[in-house]
Amino acid sequence: MIWWRRLRLLYQLAFLALLLWLLERLAAGDPRTLPYDLLHHGDPLTAAGLALAHHAVPTALGLSLAVVLLTLAGGRIFCGWICPLGTLQELVARWGTPRRLRERSGRNRWRPLYRTKYVLLALLAGWAVLGSLQTGLLDPLSLLARGLAAAVWPLLPVRGPVPGGWIAGALLAAVVLASVWTPRLFCRAFCPLGALLGLLARFSLFRIRRIDGRCTGCLLCVTDCQGADEPLGDHRVEECMVCLECIDRCGEHALSYGFSSAPSPLPAVPDLSRRRALGALAGGLVLGPVLRASGGGRTARSATAIRPPGSVPENEFLDRCVKCMLCQQACPTGAIQPALSGVGVEGFWTPVLDMRRGWCEYTCTRCGEVCPTGAIRLLTADEKIGRNDDPPVRIGTAFIDRGRCLPWAMATPCIVCEEMCPTDPKAIWLEEAVDHGRDGNAVRLQRPRIDPARCVGCGICENRCPAGEHAAIRVSTAGETRSAANRMLVGS
Amino acid sequence: MADRETGRDRRQVLLGLARTGLAAGGFGVLYHVLRERPRERSATPGIFDWRRTGGQRAGAIARGSDPAANVRRAVAALGGMERFAGRGETVLIKPNVGWDRVPEQAANTDPDVVAELVRLCLEAGAARVVVADFPCNDPRRSFTRSRIGPAARKAGATIVYPPSLGTRPADLPGVLAGLEVMELLPRADRVINVPVVKHHSLAKATLGMKNWFGVIGGGRPRLHQGIHRAIAELGAAFRPTLTVVDATRILVANGPQGGSLDDVRRVDAVAAGTDPVALDAWGASLLGLDHRRLGFIAEAEKLGLGLGDPSSLEELGTA
Incomplete structure (x- = not known):
């Protein structure tokens, strides 16, 4: 084994361990400000998606420029050495690896199916141009973090279950387990980030070179090839993940990785006819409006789609959110959950708050701290609760259901919502009243009333209301700070 | 006989299956241990009595700007912590860590009061001092921002709160029936209840007996439907070795x-x-309330939990 193979494995395991450790610390509520979104910030697909959809890229995503430069210099090193999802696939692929070299090489030859990722990239790009950022659905970092947050972390005792978590979990499991059949099937065939880096890798300075005279055409180079880029003939440099396994395998020393002074004439790559690429782009341009119109996420406002505090207005939110669910992982009360419905097709798996699972802790700003794209703004605690006479950041307003409320409907004392209300002065105030029960005896009651000018929509009242799962006080998005259209009070 | 496609013989395939089976079984066991931790299902008796007999005075009040010194003087006047925490015992300290608030906001017990009690217990020879509560806000934030977590840990206590602290069934009587309690209650030899004096819109005041809300698991909001009776029944179900009422800062409104x-x-x-009832009566008087007209104090007296008379406490004055 040549030293770089060990080195590559070391790099891969280190980045995988880094991601897992950061996510674990995030879920455990580590008070330190660790760079939880470090890997997500180095994602050129997110940066490109935001540039297309939002016409601006947050400075934090500048790290992705480093990945772009790395790719221009040496090819898809990110895929072969860094990407944790690629590492997981590679590890799992070992299970299915046949012992016979010939069968092994059969799994690592290029297939027409591997063009699909460029179609997907074009589709997502077309969609993004129209302002709907859906790269997160297939982005390897989002896909992995989401799957872990939804289906792996809930296995641990510290996190609660996630609604529909199995969907993200099944996607992750399918991606990883497909590698038993074909190594890195997802990377080779479906990964839009891999496709984007592949386009850049065509211009890479360093690449696999072949000394024609020495090659005997034995195909050994393909044995452990990660990218299915076939270094034997016309090397598909855009598919190469720089795993360098081919160099190790070649008995004739015909292959090397180095500076290519005379760049080989670009093959007709990406291995996709211009017609198909344009077709896919057009498909995205059509699919975008159709799904937006029929999915109805932007115009048909939802009362229950309560976005995390500091979220930007809905249109911009959908332009920015990559569905990585780091915010879900970060939320200390478990209120942030993926939306499976009620936010349109575009909003599928974007974060919303479910007040029966948690509530928005009054001075907590954790979700904004970890959002890699600025879909949730970073707030200070003072900004959030509106100290210094500024208005607080509202995520909605609580409404009392007088038909379910104990003191309003059933002449039974209860002040739990008022007790829980964290604002100062409390948004929930108590009105003294005398009611009578069935026996006709007078009961002195304190009935909760809401001062909508004070309510921030944190939902701890809904969370603690004793009136069963359908609480007698419920938060809806009305009055949320981020929306100019969703105002309730005059002058607010 | 080797398989034509993979080149593996039966032995290798069987070994592979065994390895996979072992890994899957290991995952199952790990999941069971971590997530479905075998919970104590049999109910513990629902009356927890940690009292010690003896002692002349119902209680003592110490005043001064140093909360830790006040704790030392008040406990010393009762005969010292040796009376309440014996050698080798496990002592549970139950402060009010209900809220994600800083000490200056007086929503939680003062951290110096809690830390001093931890030190006194350890000095008296206690083997282990545990500080625990079920906060209303996020437990980690509540313990951190109240500074009770760091202060008590520094003093030598073990801090426990959810999700690592769970509940267990208990045969609680009366209105408490069906609720679960903090799982470590049966394991504590002695318990010190450390409330802070605060206003409460329904009960008028939240003090020592009300502080037992914090050892009850889910479902406790419904106790508000008959709050005075519920507070007194809590006082009857949980009888601490010692009650220490923190009035370093008190919250007079918006409690x-x-x-x-x-x-x-x-x-x-x-x-x-x-005497938890006398101490609650004293706390109520600090809030300007007439303790004789407070429902939960009358109910507690009826249950024979103590005498709602603050004058039974010895006033030690300022040091």
């Missing part, structure tokens, strides 16, 4: 979590004692 410093008054006093 029990407050927020505004305008609602906080500095009293600079700590009372310790063995």
Whole structure:
């Protein structure tokens, strides 16, 4: 084994361990400000998606420029050495690896199916141009973090279950387990980030070179090839993940990785006819409006789609959110959950708050701290609760259901919502009243009333209301700070 | 006989299956241990009596600007911590860590009071001092921002809160029936209840007996439907070795979590004692309430839990 193979494995395991450790610390509520979104910030697909959809890229995503430069210099090193999802696939692929070299090489030859990722990239790009950022659905970092947050972390005792978590979990499991059949099937065939880096890798300075005279055409180079880029003939440099396994395998020393002074004439790559690429782009341009119109996420406002505090207005939110669910992982009360419905097709798996699972802790700003794209703004605690006479950041307003409320409907004392209300002065105030029960005896009651000018929509009242799962006080998005259209009070 | 496609013989395939089976089984066991931790299902008796007999005074009140010194003087006047925490015992300290608030907001027990009690218990020879509560806000934030977590840990206590602290069934009587309690209650030899004096819109005051809400698991909000009776029944079900009422700062309005410093008054006093009802009556008087007209104090007297008379406490004054 040549030293770089060990080195590559070391790099891969280190980045995988880094991601897992950061996510674990995030879920455990580590008070330190660790760079939880470090890997997500180095994602050129997110940066490109935001540039297309939002016409601006947050400075934090500048790290992705480093990945772009790395790719221009040496090819898809990110895929072969860094990407944790690629590492997981590679590890799992070992299970299915046949012992016979010939069968092994059969799994690592290029297939027409591997063009699909460029179609997907074009589709997502077309969609993004129209302002709907859906790269997160297939982005390897989002896909992995989401799957872990939804289906792996809930296995641990510290996190609660996630609604529909199995969907993200099944996607992750399918991606990883497909590698038993074909190594890195997802990377080779479906990964839009891999496709984007592949386009850049065509211009890479360093690449696999072949000394024609020495090659005997034995195909050994393909044995452990990660990218299915076939270094034997016309090397598909855009598919190469720089795993360098081919160099190790070649008995004739015909292959090397180095500076290519005379760049080989670009093959007709990406291995996709211009017609198909344009077709896919057009498909995205059509699919975008159709799904937006029929999915109805932007115009048909939802009362229950309560976005995390500091979220930007809905249109911009959908332009920015990559569905990585780091915010879900970060939320200390478990209120942030993926939306499976009620936010349109575009909003599928974007974060919303479910007040029966948690509530928005009054001075907590954790979700904004970890959002890699600025879909949730970073707030200070003072900004959030509106100290210094500024208005607080509202995520909605609580409404009392007088038909379910104990003191309003059933002449039974209860002040739990008022007790829980964290604002100062409390948004929930108590009105003294005398009611009578069935026996006709007078009961002195304190009935909760809401001062909508004070309510921030944190939902701890809904969370603690004793009136069963359908609480007698419920938060809806009305009055949320981020929306100019969703105002309730005059002058607010 | 090797398989034509993979080149593996039967032995290798069987070994592979065994390895996979072992890994899957290991995952199952790990999941069971971590997530479905075998919970104590049999109910513990629902009356927890940690009292010690003996002692002349119902309690003592110490005043001064140093909360830790107040704790020391008040406990010393009762005969010292040796009376309440024996050698080798496990002592549970139950402060009020209900809210994600800082000490200056007076929504939680003062951290110095808790830390001093931890030190006194350890000095008296206690083997282990545990500080625990079920907060209303996020437990980690509540323990950190109240500074009770760091202060008690520094003093030598073990801090436990959810999700690592769970509940277990208990045969609680009366209105408490069906609720679960903090799982470590049966394992504690002695318990010190350390409430803070606060306003409460329904009960008028939240003090020592009300502080037992914090050892009850889910479902406790419904106890508000008959709050005075519920508080007294809590006092009957949980009978601490010692009650220490923190009145370093008290919250006179917008309780029990407050927020505004305008609602906080500095009293600079700590009372310790063995009559929870007398101590609650004293705390109520600090809030300007007539303790004789407080429902939960009358109910508690009816249950024979103590005498709602603050004058039974010895006033030690300022040091």
